Amino acid sequence: MTRAGVTVDRLTRAAAELADEVGYENVTVSALARRFGVRDASLYSHIRSAHDLRVRVAALALTELADRAAAALAGRAGKDALVAFANAYRDYANQHPGRYAAMQMDLDADSVAAPAARRHAEMTRAILRGYRLAEPDQTDAVRMLHSTFHGFVSLERTGGFRHHPRGSDASWARALDALDALLRAWPQ
Amino acid sequence: MTRAGVTVDRLTRAAAELADEVGYENVTVSALARRFGVRDASLYSHIRSAHDLRVRVAALALTELADRAAAALAGRAGKDALVAFANAYRDYANQHPGRYAAMQMDLDADSVAAPAARRHAEMTRAILRGYRLAEPDQTDAVRMLHSTFHGFVSLERTGGFRHHPRGSDASWARALDALDALLRAWPQ
DNA sequence: ATCGGTTGCCTAGTAGCACTAGGCTAGCGC
DNA sequence: GCGCTAGCCTAGTGCTACTAGGCAACCGAT
Numbered sequence: 001m002t003r004a005g006v007t008v009d010r011l012t013r014a015a016a017e018l019a020d021e022v023g024y025e026n027v028t029v030s031a032l033a034r035r036f037g038v039r040d041a042s043l044y045s046h047i048r049s050a051h052d053l054r055v056r057v058a059a060l061a062l063t064e065l066a067d068r069a070a071a072a073l074a075g076r077a078g079k080d081a082l083v084a085f086a087n088a089y090r091d092y093a094n095q096h097p098g099r100y101a102a103m104q105m106d107l108d109a110d111s112v113a114a115p116a117a118r119r120h121a122e123m124t125r126a127i128l129r130g131y132r133l134a135e136p137d138q139t140d141a142v143r144m145l146h147s148t149f150h151g152f153v154s155l156e157r158t159g160g161f162r163h164h165p166r167g168s169d170a171s172w173a174r175a176l177d178a179l180d181a182l183l184r185a186w187p188q
Numbered sequence: 189m190t191r192a193g194v195t196v197d198r199l200t201r202a203a204a205e206l207a208d209e210v211g212y213e214n215v216t217v218s219a220l221a222r223r224f225g226v227r228d229a230s231l232y233s234h235i236r237s238a239h240d241l242r243v244r245v246a247a248l249a250l251t252e253l254a255d256r257a258a259a260a261l262a263g264r265a266g267k268d269a270l271v272a273f274a275n276a277y278r279d280y281a282n283q284h285p286g287r288y289a290a291m292q293m294d295l296d297a298d299s300v301a302a303p304a305a306r307r308h309a310e311m312t313r314a315i316l317r318g319y320r321l322a323e324p325d326q327t328d329a330v331r332m333l334h335s336t337f338h339g340f341v342s343l344e345r346t347g348g349f350r351h352h353p354r355g356s357d358a359s360w361a362r363a364l365d366a367l368d369a370l371l372r373a374w375p376q
Numbered sequence: 377a378t379c380g381g382t383t384g385c386c387t388a389g390t391a392g393c394a395c396t397a398g399g400c401t402a403g404c405g406c
Numbered sequence: 407g408c409g410c411t412a413g414c415c416t417a418g419t420g421c422t423a424c425t426a427g428g429c430a431a432c433c434g435a436t
Contacts, residue, residue: 006413025213030393041395042414050394106346121351139354140362143340146348147363148332151339158294160334163309166327174328175335181373182366194384218422229424230385238423 006036008046012056019057019098027054027098054102055111061099062116065092069123077130079180085127086149086176093153100153131183141183148175194224196234200244207245207286215242215286242290243299249287250304253280257311265318267368273315274337274364281341288341319371329371336363 014035019027029050033040047053065088072084093100107113125142133141152175155161161168202223207215217238221228235241253276260272281288295301313330321329340363343349349356 028393029395038413039415040393041416044395045413104342104346108347109351136354136358137362139352140359143343143349143356143359144336144363144366147339147343148336149339150343151335151337152331154292154342155331155335155338158292159296161331163297164327166324168331170324171328171331174325175332178332178370178374182370185369186366216422217424226385227387228422229387232424233384 006038006043006046008056011036011043011046011053012060015053016057016060016096016099016102019102020096021098024054024098024101027057027102029053054105055107055113057099057102058105058107059111059113059116061096061103062113062120064096064099065089065103066116066119066123068092069120069126073123073126079130079176081130082127082145082180082183083176085123086172086179089149090153090156090172093157097157100157104150128183131186133183133186137186141186144182145179148179194226194231194234196244199224199231199234199241200248203241204245204248204284204287204290207290208284209286212242212286212289215245217241242293243295243301245287245290246293246295247299247301247304249284249291250301250308252284252287253277253291254304254307254311256280257308257314261311261314267318267364269318270315270333270368270371271364273311274360274367277337278341278344278360281345285345288345292338316371319374321371321374325374329374332370333367336367 011032015027015032018031018035022031029043029047030040032053033043036043047056068088068091069085072088073081076084107117124146125138127145128138128141131141152172156168161171199220203215203220206219206223210219217231217235218228220241221231224231235244256276256279257273260276261269264272295305312334313326315333316326316329319329340360344356349359
């Protein structure tokens with residue numbers, strides 16, 4: 001019998017696909033093993049636990065999103081950069097809901113996802129380059145931006161906006177306009 | 189043998205307490221049954237499923253939060269109202285993390301939580317009374333407010349802010365100032 | 377006061393999940 | 407070709423959700 005060729009990377013990528021297909025909370029070791037045509041117990045020589053697997057998916061997602069954010073920000077500044085980043089963020093969340101959900105898990109500083117989380121945080125802070133804010137305003141601003149992006153995407157995904165005829169794209173564009181105006185006026 | 193006296197309401201309240209203590213994702217029918225000193229199977233004459241139980245917790249939380257929001261908004265307008273609502277929202281989330289997590293679940297329009305969700309939405313919209321916005325700006329603004337509140341609280345809870353010395357209270361106050369300025373300037 | 381019927385709780389059982397222990401062998405390095 | 411590592415296996419534990427069917431506590435009607 002030839003072997004299935006399971007590796008941690010292949011497991012993580014498959015788990016991320018599974019998360020997008022069936023939802024993050026339905027990513028199980030058993031389902032993943034089925035997808036590889038092996039028994040669930042066989043996966044424990046590659047991953048330590050189900051939690052370990054989910055952390056790896058979170059790290060993958062954070063890295064992918066940081067890559068997209070970096071691409072979106074390249075060569076842009078000010079509102080251009082803000083809008084490009086925000087759209088990259090929202091698009092990623094809607095294209096990869098399972099991966100996005102994984103990103104929201106509690107990640108302690110010593111996990112394998114820590115470098116990815118740090119890089120993601122750096123990219124978010126890079127939006128502000130064009131607005132020239134000093135500390136601690138910069139931190140407050142980046143927290144506000146991240147909150148708005150995450151909150152909007154999260155409510156959009158859980159259906160918070162669907163009971164009203166106003167399209168969420170329009171509200172999103174308006175929110176970005178508002179954030180830009182806010183950042184320009186921030187120092188007061 | 190005297191009976192345990194389980195009712196749907198007592199189950200829901202106990203499940204909400206359990207959620208706050210051990211986390212929303214760890215609310216199980218078995219754990220709840222243990223808390224009442226009965227077998228897990230016995231609960232299925234009161235609730236239809238674990239999902240049904242979680243929806244009831246969500247409805248309870250939405251109602252409680254709407255009550256707090258109503259109390260916070262009573263007799264206030266403008267920034268006063270905004271800050272009071274926002275603090276009621278954030279305090280509730282931090283005092284009742286499990287209930288708050290339950291609120292974020294997908295609730296279809298025909299669930300038992302629908303009236304509570306509607307009431308919660310109405311309270312959020314009531315913040316804007318003092319700012320006199322017409323549609324569709326009102327909808328855009330209420331979505332932006334809700335996004336910011338939820339996003340901030342959510343990131344705060346999952347530890348997104350803890351790797352930076354700047355206190356989250358200060359960033360929160362700054363975000364509320366910013367939102368107030370935004371709403372006053374909204375019509376442009 | 378007793379008698380029915382309802383319903384609250386029970387036992388028993390199925391099936392899926394995470395995870396451990398220990399065995400076998402494929403396929404690599406020598 | 408030989409041995410060792412590492413990948414996959416079976417077997418088993420215990421927790422979870424949930425169903426079927428039984429018994430007895432309690433409620434209302436006579």
